[in-house]
Amino acid sequence: MTDPARPADPTRLPDLASRALGGAVVAADDEFFAAKENLLLPHPPQARGDFGHHGKEYDGWETRRRRSPGSDRAVVRLGAPGVVAAVVVDTAHFTGNFPPRASVEGAAVEGHPAPAELQRADWRPLVPLSDLAGDTANVFPVEPDRRVTHVRLTIHPDGGVARLRVHGTPLPDPRLLDAGPVDLAATENGGLVTGVSDEFYGRPQQLLAPGPARSMGEGWETRRRRDDGHDWVELALACEGVVTLAELDTSWFLGNAPASAALTGSGPDGDVVVLPRTRLQPDTRHRFPLASGSAVHRVRLDVFPDGGMARLRLWGRPTPAGRAALGRRWFDALPDVPAIEVLQAAGVPAAEAGRLVGSRPLGDDLPPAVARLVLGG
Structure with a gap:
């Protein structure tokens, strides 16, 4: 990938x-x-x-x-x-x-x-x-x-x-991801399309949009293939996480839905199969519980041989490493005043908050309140 x-x-x-x-x-x-x-x-x-x-x-x-x-x-x-x-x-x-x-x-x-x-x-x-x-x-x-x-x-x-x-x-507030299982692929949570084989009829970023698609035009659709290949889209998750439920939604795609699809992830242990190649139905919200338990930070959706899909949802939880990395990115990107306000709301004294914000990026030796806020856990 x-x-x-x-x-x-x-x-x-x-x-x-x-x-x-x-x-x-x-x-x-x-x-x-x-x-x-x-x-x-x-x-x-x-x-x-x-x-x-x-x-x-x-x-x-x-x-x-x-x-x-x-x-x-x-x-x-x-x-x-x-x-x-x-x-x-x-x-x-x-x-x-x-x-x-x-x-x-x-x-x-x-x-x-x-x-x-x-x-x-x-x-x-x-x-x-x-x-x-x-x-x-x-x-x-x-x-x-x-x-x-x-x-x-x-x-x-x-x-x-x-x-x-x-x-x-x-770049979401990582505290919103602490509440429970979240869609790690959603744009609003930080998911991002990083590559695609074809987007002739619809941009792949629409796969990650909130809510259900209201028409075929609100999904991702490729042109008709005339060779032996297949189409795919790659995405970076909000952060490294364990995906426990995949939703592959072909709503509105009737005569042009893929015949089958598969999901492959990349993580600290290399490439892993998230969902093996699986038959799809047209105009259907498919939901697949997953049991791999492998941590991934990128996922590739392969559709065979071509066609369209309305939404892709990858529900799961951040790993501790993924949550910490997201928290650091978020905190280091905050403007100075909001960063100080966030620390003070977490109970950090004003002088200490100012010192930490002025010394960004944060190191590893953090006060407990700051570690909980930024790194999670």
Whole structure:
């Protein structure tokens, strides 16, 4: 299997802000012409020709024309917190009414803050004030740095944006994985597609999306094979873990479901069979209890010979080593202020919390409270 790595094109990473992943626009200064919620819709923006009470309708977010100095903002809660690698400010179908410039900031906030509380967050630049082109998917690479939970788009001075995409690597709070068996493959838990043989009809990252697929278009589907090979997709789990239940869901795929499938994992003991090649049925949610007990951090799904699948779920628990590695990644990626707050909430005195945060990455000699928080157990 290939090693998980940041792809050459960062827009291949999941859109952490997508409504399909649970993202939401929690506030906007103005949405006179078109609603802020359109910014995060997962499907491509559509051209509209209708006129309403406020003028021509657009599939995007559009503010009124400013007659005074200033700019307009929209605040987004990411569906999956993570480390941002690229932002796309898509002005599709906005031609004479797009913003000439925009900037994007990120913040990391614990819990579930209200919009008013987010105004006091420590916002840091992700995309500096940059020129935009109309009717264009404006792509801005971001040097991966700290974990963020929210982003703020500022358009200068006003206008319309069709979609905002925030591509990056999901990085969950590891404490959420401590509660019990979790889907180690889910994007919201940190699962990530790292390789695929074919994605002609549907991107493999959709396999790891939350909730059931609502149509065949929300799954992964390959073209028809005309050779003796078969198709596959590889993924990195949220962390090293033991998978105890696999779900291979072919819902909506009737005349194009794979005939059979297998799962192979890679872990500290090398490659292991997670699920031997097993017959599948069309339009069926298959659930397979697993008894191997082997620790894996990557999994490959092989489908024979080709076809489509709606969802892949790999339920299990992190190993102690996997939980510790995830905890370190999470804590080292927290901005300074949230990191100090997390330590203080765990009972670490302020001075000690400041010292630990300033000395990151953390070493092995940790106070018990910090070890429990970061490493688990």
